[in-house]
Amino acid sequence: MIEKSIRVFIVDDHPMVIEGMTAMLQQTPSIEVAGYAMTAASCLGYFVNQTADVVLMDINLPDMSGIDLCKVLKQKFSDLRILGISNLSQGSYVQEMMKQGASGYVLKNASKEELVGAIHKVNQGKQHLSPDAGQAMRKEIEKQKEMPLITKREKEVLALIVQGLTNPAIADKLFISASTVDSHRKSLLAKLDAKNTAALVSYALNHHLVEEE
Amino acid sequence: MIEKSIRVFIVDDHPMVIEGMTAMLQQTPSIEVAGYAMTAASCLGYFVNQTADVVLMDINLPDMSGIDLCKVLKQKFSDLRILGISNLSQGSYVQEMMKQGASGYVLKNASKEELVGAIHKVNQGKQHLSPDAGQAMRKEIEKQKEMPLITKREKEVLALIVQGLTNPAIADKLFISASTVDSHRKSLLAKLDAKNTAALVSYALNHHLVEEE
DNA sequence: AGAAAAATCCCCTGAAAAGGGGAGGCGGAG
């Protein structure tokens, strides 16, 4: 029985990883490396004239996040299967990736067997998540359930508190009264179970409730 | 002219990277991949009976930090040249690595040419730093010069402030008076150019002046 | 349309922190 081999396209900015994946996949007859790109731009360029079945895509690209690239590719080529690749098993990334249409996620410390297996699975329209990635994603979902607490406004206030602004200063920035800011501050203290500003800021930074770092 | 090829040993917990580096290096006649290990333990096991000229070593290993492994290897085999490998160009790691006797540092996004070049350079007893890594290291040194400000006691107080303790509570913990704690707090505010507790905590966490995260 | 949640604003009191000053002891570096 003759099967068409799966055409895989690799997007990663690390030459080592490209070489490694290529080396791994070349040993597998059912898989064929159709090409690779080291930037999102050149990846998109490739897909103008050519195509592939599965894209192995690093989340961290120099010119565009893998999440955005995933979105763009799926919009143009809905049949394309995308497999996210990253060394970090941060649930939030995994989640975002899947939301944007990725079919799976493997970590960079995946074995050859897992990688090949994942490609086959994804090519059949199934999903594949690395054990750690899946776990991280589940944890992330748990977390979000545990504390959907903070409202938009509170988050804004929190961000300004973290920046070292006082209530009056925050009031100015948000065009509300200092009393209101104080109300939000009190809610935050209660919700996050902090008993003063220091604990509040610590919590916010350690739980990534605010941007910047 | 016949030259002995350089025996390279690879230590990395990512199969992809091992495959990738092996693939890259096999194309280079002057270099021979003597073996590889995915854990510090198996690396040490290898060197009981065998040896190599250059070790390519990832900083992030599952069972031991690359920095510690570097130290151990250099103690036992001072002739061994060690080339650190990592995707993060964090200056502090680079510095630590070099302190422990590493001969160089390349980033995972290094090209085949750079990798091969670095191996040759290091094998000749020279040093090699990836451009980005070198830059990161210089920045780190700059940083440390910019602010050796905080004293031991201040750091202790800062850590407790970050944990959300008030002056009286800190005073209790450190067996000093609340007035003294306040003095330290004032010093911190002045030194770190923060105008309140929130800014202080932010600064401390963002600049890793305290443990835990 | 009606209930729930969020956002807005205000009062009060006491505690903590910010900002300013001064001062004594102690140990290391010049």
Place this chain on the structure above:
DNA sequence: CTCCGCCTCCCCTTTTCAGGGGATTTTTCT
């Protein structure tokens, strides 16, 4: 030995925060 930095402690005042209420409007979800 003397100076300087660090640690220690205290005084003062003003501002900000914490904790407890209560109240109104707007948004959101059902």
